[in-house]
Amino acid sequence: MAYAAEKLDEEKVFKDPVHRYIHVSDRVIWDLIGTKEFQRLRRIRQLGTTYLTFHGAEHSRFSHSLGVYEIVRRIVDDVFDGQREWSGEERLLSLCAALLHDLGHGPFSHSFEKVFDLDHEKFTRAIILGDTEVNRVLRRVGNGFPEKVAEVIAKTYPNKLIVSLISSQIDADRMDYLLRDAYYTGVSYGHFDMERxxxxxxxxxxxVVFKKSGMHAVEDYIMSRYQMYWQVYFHPVTRSGEVILNNILHRAKNLYRNGYPFKHPPVHFLTLFAGGISLDEYLHLDESVVFYYFQVWQEEEDPVLRDLCDRFINRRLFKYTEFDPAKEYPKYLELVSLFKKAGIDPEYYLVIDSSSDLPYDFYRPGEEGERLPIFLLMPGGELRELSQESEIVEAISGKRRTDHKLYFPLDFLLDESSKKNVKRTIRKLLNIP
Incomplete structure (x- = not known):
């Protein structure tokens, strides 16, 4: 039997709190799960610093990736099977792309990407196409198969139906992370009727389109996503942890480039700090490695790095206040000057952080980051864009919501052992008693 069609002697199942069971019967999928590159995802949290706010948010990219695979498996095996528009020939491609779509995420993914100018999707494709265990498994399916999987993830694969399963405004990726993140954070507003x-x-x-008769389930999904972004993903305490994490990485990079003699040299970060990193070096990075450095850097001579690491490890987070940069920038410049007078480095201890989300958008050809809309299949067979039929979705379509906050270390400002008058002036500007 050809490897691509080979089935396991007995179906394997993963017990899952979101989907109850995740079913694996294909030899290719089972072998991919066993690769070291996929197992690495066990050591990378799905939600980064969110565990600092919601203590249950310790779940991994591994469990999310399995969940996305399971949703796509159900779609292609149960929903699409027998449909005129679905041949089934690309079933295995769909399953592999779903399973591997997050393979290139690094520790604290988005913070790392921001500080070191990385792109997890590029690393995903590099893992799939490079000298890896994952590539060797995919290559056994066919010589061009790894390239096809990489194209689906890059959204360049000719069959856009396959792409839309894991990358659209309502896809398996989003459905799993909303349900999974709601479960592990303990909130109720991320739930929606996925079965429907x-x-x-x-x-x-x-x-992929959706029958008009089930429009309310799609509305519920859109609103669940909206609530999760503002109540969980953009939670200001979570963002405080991310601000400190970003500043640790920036400080360590700047110290290295200025020849600072680390007591504990950042061996795993050296190529990152230098502006480049190989695939093999990248794959050796996970959150356990990062936490090791944050632990030992609490003993460094540099007071900023030492303090920031202590704050992150022991959850001594920055406080925040609402702040509108467009209207209050002169106030920010005044605060920068006062922080310097108080002996507090504003580069690391006074941070404007902005969060922004577009919950749903209709098609705007040619716009940067354009999104394909969600279409409803009407009883007569024609397609209608969702916001044309749903008053709820129409109300939020194309409306970007943005939130700005100013983060600072309140404990430094309350310590009046030095620069007492300057700190009192800062507190007055920040409306702190």
Whole structure:
């Protein structure tokens, strides 16, 4: 039997709190899960610094990736099977792309990407196409198969229906992380009726569409996503942890470039600090490695690095206040000057942080980051864009919400052992008693 069609002697199942069971019957999928590159995802949290706010948010990219695979498996095996627009020939491609879509995430993914100018999707494709265990498994399916999987993840694969399963405004990736993140954070507003959404999904030419009869389930999904972003993903305490994490990495990079003699040299970061990192070096980075350095850097001579690491490890986070940069920038410049007079480095201890999200958008051809809309399949067979039928979705379509906050170390400002008058002036500007 050809490797691509080979089934396990007995179906394997993963017990999962979100989907109850994750089913694996394909030899290729089972072998991919066993690769060291996929197992690495166990050591990378799905939600970065969110555990500092919601203590249950310790789940991994590994469990999320399995969840996305399971949703796509159910779609192609149960929903699409037998549909006129679905041949089944690209079933395995869909499953592999779903399983591997987050393979290139690094520790504290988005903070690392921001500080070191990295792109996890590029690393995902590099892992799939490089000298890796994952590539060797995919290559056994066919010589061009790894390239096809990489194209699906890059959204360049010719069959956009396959792409839309893991990358669209309502896809398996988003459905799993909303349900999984809601479960592990303990919130109630991230839940929606996924079973109903799967029942009304249909393959239609080069995209997934949804029967009009189930529009309310799609509305519920859109609103769940909106609430999760503002109540969980953009939670100001979580963002405080991310601000400190970013500043640790910036400080360590700047110290290295200025020849600072580390007591504990950042061996795993050297190529990152130098502006480049190989795939092999990248794959040796996970959150256990990062935490090791944060632990030992609490003993460094540099007071800023030492303090920031202590804050992150022991959850001594920055406080925050609402702040509008467009209106209050002169105030920010005044605060920068006062922080310097108080002996507090504003580069690391006075940070404007902005969060922004567009919950749903209709099609705007040519715009940067354009999004394909969600289409409803009407009883007569025509397609209608979701916001044309839903008053709820129309109300939020194309409306970007942005939030700005100013972060600072309150404990430094309350310590009046030095620069007492300057700190009192700072507190007055920040409306701190």
């Amino acid at each position: 959404i799967l029942r009304i999904m249909r393959p239609y030419e080069d995209q």
